[in-house]
Amino acid sequence: MPIITDRPQPGVTTVTVDEPPVNALTAQGWLDLADAVTTAGTDPSCHVVVLRAEGRGFNAGVDLKEIQRDSGYGALIGANHGCAVAFAAVYDCPVPVIAAVHGFCLGGGVGLVGNADVVVASDDATFGLPEVDRGALGAATHLARLVPQHLMRALYYTASTVDAHQLHHHGSVYAVVPRAELDATALEVAERIAAKDTRVIRAAKQAINGIDPQPVHRSYRFEQGFTFELNLAGVADGARQRFLDGENAR
Template sequence: MGITTNLLDGTIAVVTMNFPPVNALPVQGWYDVAEAVRAAAETHHARVVVLRAEGRGFNAGVDIKQMQRTAGFDALIGANRGCHAAFKAVYECPVPVIAAVHGFCLGGGVGLVGNSDTVVASDDAYFGVPEVDRGALGAATHLARLVPQHLMRTLYFTSRTIRAADLVQHGSVLEVVPRGKLDDAALTVAREIAAKDPRVIRAAKEALNGIDPVDVNRSYRFEQGFTFELNLAGVADEHRDEFVDNARKPRA
């Protein structure tokens, strides 16, 4: 359980998230993702990183239950800073990051995927940012990297989800494959990149980030400021308490 890293072919770092039951990451988990992605390029000298997950889905966002059982705002601040650190590490990783997504990818999961360089997904994968239902804001920065502006706004305001298969037409998901073939699909792309001159690939990653029209780090922090306002107003606590209460109710 937690974050693990495996080095394949001496060139591909596979970073796996595993936080049962739904990969809702606790505060430390976000920092661990950030550290694993940084270490993949800096310590393991990988030429490419594959970010994947075990379990029912890729990522369910932050651990709201941890937030609600922690007194004060420490967990809230920790989750916000941890998410920022993880998203930043993926975006600023010196080598390409491939996200291999299965099942649900929600909230903070969209932050990780939106900042990745390439996305492959299984045929059961879907994406969404349910933040407004939790009394929070965030990850619109990253959802906007997956879908056009007006669709992003509709998905954001409604908390609707969108299938990976529908993202292929927008060009944000490279391909959709059966669940059992997801890892192979991600590794196929990873090996293609790893075969290139790593000096050129690292230069290319830095160059592409340099011409990006949106500063994803500042944009996301701007969004988070409104989350803090909603918390100070007591709005966010109401919605998170409702989420936790509903999660405790037995399923029919």
């Protein structure tokens, strides 16, 4: 089961992604993640959600193998829809979502983190969008919530990564800690939020989303339209296969 929900302490729900080897999710995996976050947030006894992962890294995005196995566009549409639903679930969750990030955070991982309320990262965490190298586009919406505009563009065009310390410098990562301390730090922040009156915190979440200058749902779906165009043009299929061939050769 790649998505695990737990209640480590009163008022705090953890949603863990555990899909070896790299936490790349299938279309159904993204939907399951969305459902877990939404279910947690609508539980009156839940005051805050911690989104975390097991394994080598936080998230490697979409399972490209699932897309390549499909001779049509069903898997691609499923991945597009699944990502959009999962990112929206984090953003629209009635309670704050804390992302606890370790290792790599790529593609869809940036979509999740960019829509989270608080980001805590280990000192080995890196963030980036390799989309252009895969013949796709997407999650610039969410990367732009983590870094300034021109840095976002440079990272996007070059498919480069930034580390947790750089994001801490820009103010988008709340704390950077040794990996062994990541879960405890995320839970400490969660405890502080959970101790507040959840009625006030839930209202605060709505209020903050309501004044957000970025329409994250619409802008991300706009990006996805170009991904689909690249697939129709035959550009993306070759790029994905070259990546997978390189992975298999290692």
